[in-house]
Amino acid sequence: MNVVIIDGYVDEPACFGVPPYISPYPRYIAGAFVNRGISPDNIHYFTIDQIRSTDSKSAVNISNAIKKSEVVVIVSGMTVPGKYLGYSPITSDEIVSIFKISSGIKILGGPVRFGYSLEGGTKAQNIPNLENDVFLSTKDIESFVFDIFYESHGKFNLLSKDRISNLNHRFRTNDEIAVWGKSGAFIITKHPQFPNILCEIETYRGCGQKTACSFCTEPMYGHPEFRKISDIVLEISSLYKHGAVRFRIGRQPDLFAFGGFETGNNTFIPNPAAIEELYSKIRAVAPNLKTLHMDNGNPKTISEYPSESLEILKTIIKYHTPGDVIAMGIESVDPKVILNNDLKASAQDAFEAISIVNSVGKKRGENGMPEILPGVNFVHGLLGESKNTLQLNYDFLENILKSDLYLRRINIRQAIVFKGTKLSSIDFKSPVSQKQFHNYKENVRKNIDMPMLQKIVPVGTILKDVYFEQTEDSKSFETGKISFGRQFGTYPLLIGTPGTIPPGTFKDVAVTGYGYRSISGVPVPLNINTASREMIRSLPFLSDKTADEIFIKRPFKNKNDLISRTEAEQTVLRFIDFDN
Numbered sequence: 001m002n003v004v005i006i007d008g009y010v011d012e013p014a015c016f017g018v019p020p021y022i023s024p025y026p027r028y029i030a031g032a033f034v035n036r037g038i039s040p041d042n043i044h045y046f047t048i049d050q051i052r053s054t055d056s057k058s059a060v061n062i063s064n065a066i067k068k069s070e071v072v073v074i075v076s077g078m079t080v081p082g083k084y085l086g087y088s089p090i091t092s093d094e095i096v097s098i099f100k101i102s103s104g105i106k107i108l109g110g111p112v113r114f115g116y117s118l119e120g121g122t123k124a125q126n127i128p129n130l131e132n133d134v135f136l137s138t139k140d141i142e143s144f145v146f147d148i149f150y151e152s153h154g155k156f157n158l159l160s161k162d163r164i165s166n167l168n169h170r171f172r173t174n175d176e177i178a179v180w181g182k183s184g185a186f187i188i189t190k191h192p193q194f195p196n197i198l199c200e201i202e203t204y205r206g207c208g209q210k211t212a213c214s215f216c217t218e219p220m221y222g223h224p225e226f227r228k229i230s231d232i233v234l235e236i237s238s239l240y241k242h243g244a245v246r247f248r249i250g251r252q253p254d255l256f257a258f259g260g261f262e263t264g265n266n267t268f269i270p271n272p273a274a275i276e277e278l279y280s281k282i283r284a285v286a287p288n289l290k291t292l293h294m295d296n297g298n299p300k301t302i303s304e305y306p307s308e309s310l311e312i313l314k315t316i317i318k319y320h321t322p323g324d325v326i327a328m329g330i331e332s333v334d335p336k337v338i339l340n341n342d343l344k345a346s347a348q349d350a351f352e353a354i355s356i357v358n359s360v361g362k363k364r365g366e367n368g369m370p371e372i373l374p375g376v377n378f379v380h381g382l383l384g385e386s387k388n389t390l391q392l393n394y395d396f397l398e399n400i401l402k403s404d405l406y407l408r409r410i411n412i413r414q415a416i417v418f419k420g421t422k423l424s425s426i427d428f429k430s431p432v433s434q435k436q437f438h439n440y441k442e443n444v445r446k447n448i449d450m451p452m453l454q455k456i457v458p459v460g461t462i463l464k465d466v467y468f469e470q471t472e473d474s475k476s477f478e479t480g481k482i483s484f485g486r487q488f489g490t491y492p493l494l495i496g497t498p499g500t501i502p503p504g505t506f507k508d509v510a511v512t513g514y515g516y517r518s519i520s521g522v523p524v525p526l527n528i529n530t531a532s533r534e535m536i537r538s539l540p541f542l543s544d545k546t547a548d549e550i551f552i553k554r555p556f557k558n559k560n561d562l563i564s565r566t567e568a569e570q571t572v573l574r575f576i577d578f579d580n
Contacts, residue, residue: 001158002069004044005029005187006051006098008076008090012111013218013329014296015251016200017075018084019047019193020467020488023200024251025075025110027239028142028177031184033071036149037156044069045190048090051098063101070158072102073145077111079217079416081118085484085494086470092116092127099134105148105158106134109141114217120414121381121434123424135164142180143172174227177202181235185242195243196467196504198291198488201236202251203227203258203278208268213331214341214383214422215415218253226259229278237285245288246488249278250295255326256309257301267301267344270308272315279319290465292319293490297326297374299353300345306356313360317372322365324372325408325490326357331379332389333396340384342422347396350376358405367487368463370456375409375491380437382415383423385430390440397448406456409491410449412441445516453493453514460540460571461511462524463487468501478534485509494518498534510575512540525577528562529555541571555579 005026010017017023026045033043044065051062066072076090099106108127113136115124130136137144148164149156159167172180191197205221212219236247249255257267259274282292294316302309316324332338333347345353354374361372378393400407414437417424457463468485476482476498483501486492495509496518509521522538528550537547546567556562559573 001038001071002042002044002065003033003038003071004046004066004069004073006072006074006090007045007047008074008095008110009048009078009087010075010110011078011080011082011089013080013216014205014253015111015202016248016295018089019049019087019191020196021198021200021248022188022191023075024177024181024202025141027184027187027199028172028180029073029075029145029184030187031177031180031182032142032146034183035179036146040186043187045187047192048094049087050192051094066098066102069102070104071107071145071148072099072104073107073109073141074098075110075141076108077114077116078118079111079114079124079418080413081120081416082411082413085486089118091118092129095127096129096131099131105161105164106131107137107141107145107148108134109137109144111217112136113138114220114418114420115416117416120416123417124419133161137169139169140172143170143176146172146176146180171222174225174231178228178231178234181231182238185235185238185244188239188244189242195245196488197244198246198248199236199239199244200250201232201247203232203249203255204252207253208257208262209342209344210265211342212422213329213343215379215417216421217418220420224257229259229274229281232278233281233285236282240286240289245286246291247282247286247289248291248293248295248490250293250490253296254298254301255294256297256305256312267298267304270301270305270312272308272311275312276315279315283319290321291488292321293324294320295325295327295490297328297353298344299328299330299350302353302356303345303349306352309353309356310360313357313372317360320372321489322367322371323369323487323489323492324361325375326372327375327377327409327411327491328353329377331377332382332385332393334385334389334392336384336386337382337389341382347392350396351400354400354405354407355403362406367465368457368461369487369493370406370408373406373408373456375411376407377411377413379413379415380432381430383426383428385432387432387436390432390436394440394444394448397444401448401452404455407452408456410444410452412444449516450514453517453519457493457511457519459511459513460575462508462575463493463495463511463521464508465506466495466509466521468505468507469503471500471503479532495521497521497523498538499532510540512538522575524575526575527579528576529579539572539575542568
């Protein structure tokens with residue numbers, strides 16, 4: 001039996017799966033297939049971008065695999081869509097067209113079960129023109145895949161489509177994904193970007209709050225049930241044995257709550273011992289990992305339990321890799337919006353949480369980035385929002401900047417309205433116009449984001465192991481090209497450098513300038529005797545006049561020769577190299 005898993009990418013409040021990330025969904029689905037007797041060799045995995053490929057041979061091979069497979073599964077869903085470098089999530093038209101070429105059992109699932117939308121400020125809809133023979137998994141797609149098989153005489157067979165239609169859709173258990181996570185780890189080797197991928201790791205999901213935030217889909221996964229640390233570590237060990245060296249503990253709404261104790265209110269009492277055990281055991285089974293980051297942290301948990309949270313932060317710094325980011329769902333600091341949407345953290349809670357993280361996280365790590373910084377999320381279009389909401393949020397961010405506190409990322413988005421949320425049950429139209437929202441967002445980018453970047457990575461900072469992903473045309477450079485790269489990790493900085501750098505190349509890069517949410521840089525050490533004039537001009541602490549002088553007078557024997565024959569100063573020497 002042949003089966004196909006198509007990764008259409010996911011982006012949820014507590015799960016990310018756009019390359020270079022790979023979410024747990026395809027891994028668990030692959031594991032469910034394996035545990036139903038399907039050989040890994042017969043489990044085909046493709047990303048939507050592979051299907052879009054202009055390579056005709058690849059397109060034919062993928063199309064044939066879909067046509068010949070007994071089961072075709074598509075994973076999809078963007079509940080918090082963003083902007084992505086070089087990749088884009090599957091569209092509804094693509095979902096429909098892929099299923100049309102399959103005559104097997106067709107299954108669609110993931111967060112798309114909440115509804116479909118690719119942009120904020122809209123209502124999620126059902127996918128139009130979806131054929132009647134497509135099964136939409138209304139709970140967990142991995143458990144649905146597992147349940148479409150039955151055992152007979154020691155072998156597993158597919159249920160008939162009629163019987164599949166009558167299956168009870170259900171949530172999978174932690175014991176099940178403990179097995180599927182291990183047996184499905186092999187699927188990462190079929191990812192087109194392997195081994196340069198980052199595996200999203202789940203510790204728990206669901207929401208433990210007494211009342212759910214008005215817009216959020218995470219409560220629809222139910223009450224949190226923490227996974228066993230031993231199961232998480234075993235999954236990471238399996239991924240590591242298959243060649244994974246980059247991990248993000250990202251699939252949970254609040255890592256500080258993992259293994260914690262319920263209070264019956266809106267926070268968990270953190271359990272530092274659980275985080276210590278988790279991180280130390282990850283390091284034990286993956287000793288040569290290259291990335292270990294986290295994602296979400298509830299600012300209310302951190303502010304309400306500062307001593308426990310500080311202990312957890314120190315543990316994370318002890319075992320992680322630098323450049324880590326804690327995404328904090330502040331959503332709004334407007335008291336009216338907080339009240340009307342059942343948000344959990346006040347402006348004071350958020351400020352205190354940001355301060356606590358900064359107190360230990362601002363120190364620069366070995367890869368050039370601070371150890372760990374907060375990232376904040378703001379959501380607009382919420383109940384009770386007014387024009388004053390924009391000003392209050394802006395003033396809050398300005399105060400953070402003036403207080404010399406660092407924010408690695410400021411995410412400003414408009415809510416998608418999903419059926420079943422409080423936001424969908426109340427007819428509310430924000431008085432904020434799109435023009436006002438756009439101007440507010442631009443002011444944040446110009447007056448907050450850029451100055452913040454200048455503090456976090458000053459000119460001359462060397463960022464190590466930047467992974468280059470694509471090259472585009474650019475009129476800004478003499479070469480007519482600009483290459484884009486990022487470090488691996490949580491919300492990495494986008495870096496543009498002049499010239500063409502082949503995709504898949506790792507380079508160290510010195511920071512030379514700033515955009516609103518990105519930076520410019522130059523690969524270092526730069527061979528001063530062979531580099532283009534444009535590259536030399538891009539070096540930090542070097543005027544165009546001196547750069548041109550260097551270009552004309554080269555070659556140079558060594559650093560002393562350069563200093564003695566040009567106006568270059570000692571500050572530029574750490575960025576250059578020579579032919580010897």
